[in-house]
Amino acid sequence: MEAKAYGGALGFPSDICLNKIGRKQSAFATRIVYGMKVIDLQCRTLLTAHKIRTFMGLSHSSTTFGSSYSCASFDEDWLLKMKGDKISSHLDGRSVFLVGMMGSGKTTVGKILSEALGYSFVDSDKYVEQTIGGTSVDHIFSQCGENFFRDYESEALQKLSSMRQQVVATGGGAVVRPINWEYMKQGVTVYLDVPLDALARRIAAVGTESRPLLHFDSGDAYTKVFVGLFTLSKKRAQSYASADVTVSVLDIAAALGVDDISDVTPTAIAAEVLVQVEKYIHGNTMSMQMFP
Ligand SMILES: Nc1ncnc2c1ncn2[C@@H]1O[C@H](COP(=O)(O)OP(=O)(O)OP(=O)(O)O)[C@@H](O)[C@H]1O
Numbered sequence: 001m002e003a004k005a006y007g008g009a010l011g012f013p014s015d016i017c018l019n020k021i022g023r024k025q026s027a028f029a030t031r032i033v034y035g036m037k038v039i040d041l042q043c044r045t046l047l048t049a050h051k052i053r054t055f056m057g058l059s060h061s062s063t064t065f066g067s068s069y070s071c072a073s074f075d076e077d078w079l080l081k082m083k084g085d086k087i088s089s090h091l092d093g094r095s096v097f098l099v100g101m102m103g104s105g106k107t108t109v110g111k112i113l114s115e116a117l118g119y120s121f122v123d124s125d126k127y128v129e130q131t132i133g134g135t136s137v138d139h140i141f142s143q144c145g146e147n148f149f150r151d152y153e154s155e156a157l158q159k160l161s162s163m164r165q166q167v168v169a170t171g172g173g174a175v176v177r178p179i180n181w182e183y184m185k186q187g188v189t190v191y192l193d194v195p196l197d198a199l200a201r202r203i204a205a206v207g208t209e210s211r212p213l214l215h216f217d218s219g220d221a222y223t224k225v226f227v228g229l230f231t232l233s234k235k236r237a238q239s240y241a242s243a244d245v246t247v248s249v250l251d252i253a254a255a256l257g258v259d260d261i262s263d264v265t266p267t268a269i270a271a272e273v274l275v276q277v278e279k280y281i282h283g284n285t286m287s288m289q290m291f292p
């Protein structure tokens with residue numbers, strides 16, 4: 001959706017994608033990325049984005065980049081990249097492991113995050129599938145059982161933990177084996193905390209074919225998925241809490257002032273991950289300085 005915003009007041013035309021939510025998200029990304037310099041940066045960013053687009057011959061389009069979410073606009077991506085470059089240097093090559101329930105956005109957010117950090121993206125479920133000759137997770141579960149899958153999952157995490165500069169989207173159940181934490185803690189672990197209701201809505205919408213622990217034969221998809229997720233989350237809550245960093249989508253929605261958390265874009269979540277990872281790294285550095 002196109003909208004004249006900000007730019008007009010500055011004396012240049014703006015066609016940046018800013019609908020009602022998009023405007024809030026864009027402001028939010030700016031705010032959380034750069035703290036107090038909000039207004040100044042919004043203006044500079046939009047001006048820069050405008051200049052770059054003019055240079056690229058895009059000044060009359062409402063192009064969005066890298067995402068099917070219409071609010072992930074050019075300025076957000078640019079800000080995210082700036083922030084990602086900074087955090088990347090602090091991470092010193094350490095990987096980021098995203099943990100969370102099925103459907104929490106580890107893959108979607110992880111891809112955005114990896115681009116911002118200049119890291120590779122790996123999906124540990126896909127890694128396991130490739131190791132076992134392209135067999136799907138669903139097929140592995142049905143033919144060989146969950147334990148068989150978990151063994152390969154642990155092996156995958158061990159291998160991935162020895163690599164650097166990767167954003168790893170782990171399987172939803174990777175947190176249940178304590179040994180996996182030893183592997184993942186070679187990097188920074190981030191828990192994406194999304195309410196079960198939103199997860200159930202997302203998963204019911206796409207189906208459960210690729211999610212063997214949530215299979216159902218018939219009936220109301222949402223309710224069955226919700227009940228399945230509820231049971232799993234009860235068992236896993238403590239494990240997820242072991243992550244170095246928690247990013248709560250509810251908190252982001254509250255900061256944005258939006259009622260429906262489905263209005264919180266993956267880009268806004270990725271931005272918040274960067275902010276929380278930075279805090280975590282600084283906290284660790286400070287305590288190392290205080291207690292040498
Ligand atoms: N912030 C978001 N808002 C709305 N939908 C989202 C958001 N993030 C992810 N989704 C959608 O939710 C579904 C699940 O996302 P994704 O595959 O990234 O989750 P996941 O944590 O990797 O899941 P799994 O562990 O089952 O592989 C996808 O259809 C995706 O498009």
Ligand SMILES: O=C(O)C1=C[C@@H](O)[C@@H](O)[C@H](O)C1
Pocket residue numbers: 101102125137170171172173174210211212213
């Ligand atoms: O939550 C889980 O236990 C799972 C999540 C998926 O990512 C897959 O790893 C598999 O379907 C199991």
